[in-house]
Amino acid sequence: METRRRHNNQHFRRSEVNIMLLGGTGEGKSASGNTILGAEGIFQDEFLPEAVTRICQSEQTEVDGETVTVIDTVGLSDTNQMKITEAQTEIEQMLRRKNLDVFLLVIKLGHVFTKERSAVVQWIKDNFGEKFFQHTIVLFTYGDQLSVPIEDYLSKSQTLQDLLEKFSGRFHVFNNRNEDRSQVTALLHQINRLMMINENRRYTKKDYAMAQKSLLRNNCLNEAAKGAAAGAAAGAAAGAAGGAFAAKAGAVALTLGKGALIGASGGAVLLGVAACAGVYFLARKYIPRDVSVMQDEPERERLIRAAHRY
Known part of the structure; x- marks a missing residue:
């Protein structure tokens, strides 16, 4: 039975992975997109108090033999109603062209998880529905600022523990200043495991x-x-x-x-x-x-x- 299940999982494996980055302004979405793509400056990631990404931007590359499409989205912390409406429209148009394998919910380490950041997560959940939780990995950024193991850091924040519980404990840590590609390979392995759990069912325009x-x-x-x-x-x-x-x-x-x-x-x-x-x-x-x-x-x-x- 186990051998058969493993065979089926291998059968479900895709050679193309579609990723959407979501999160508040300044969390490191664009920098994480550049890290995955293995190039600087593709997504603008200047350190500014307002969102740099206009609404949605899609780029593609090949990583370890897989075609990876990364979709960067506008920071949701300070968007006005017009920007939110535009974001909903562009996301819908993007989903008409590409179904998604995974959402990366990007959260910057070292900052208190405020009500505003919780509101961003709630907005995403309301707009993407319950299936959002099945297709999401929390991506912590600024891992270079950690002075303790990530497990010790998370153990001191009940809010982050409660958040991770909604995603069955799935998370990954990025050091966007580190050019070591092993952190990207490890993320893609985790994404592939999640795809197997979902039996390769993608998040679609219908969802x-x-x-x-x-x-x-x-x-x-x-x-x-x-x-x-x-x-x-x-x-x-x-x-x-x-x-x-x-x-x-x-x-x-x-x-x-x-x-x-x-x-x-x-x-x-x-x-x-x-x-x-x-x-x-x-x-x-x-x-x-x-x-x-x-x-x-x-x-x-x-x-x-x-x-x-x-």
Whole structure:
């Protein structure tokens, strides 16, 4: 049985490896891309406080007989909404041309893992979905700054331990100042082991589309909740104001106050209905019908009805 499994794994081995680098600004993504490619200056890696890589850049080389494609992406720490939208669009276009074998989540050693860095990981997870965890290796950079073994360093950070647990403990350390190619060979061996675990199933444009669909659905439901809360607050405020006016104005004004209260409540209901209707039609517009994105039509209609009920 073991011999047969080993034979199958060898059968699954590819001669082409597609890698995407992800992470915050200044973590060392571009420098790591240059290290993998074995050349300086292909990806710009100047030490600057803002992202250098525009959005996505793809380069290819041959390493140890394997064709390796490296895709560098914009730093996600300080990107505005326009840049994020552009990043989503370019990543989708990139995935139409190449499916991915592995994501390298790049993290710089020596810095505290702040809430901002955690938010970057969360953004990546939200946009790439649960399958992101199956195809990812954490790549620690600036390994030359370590004064202790990496295991000792990680043992002192519960946050990093929790992060690595999400990726089944997979990590690698780069010293981007070291020209020794053995660290690249070791990384490619680890990537090949991960590919075998995944039975050579790549992360595809369909996986990304499904993740984006889920993200859109959650955003729609969140907006519906906000709209309903705003409608309830507006109705309560209008009703209180009408009641105070009626108390001062007497019996005739009381009648008017009741009318105002009813009108305000009706307005609140209409506001809530409008918010839910907006979500309903937004879902119909943006939840795609393409069978390559949706599993089946009933699933699409279920999502729309769920948004409508909300």
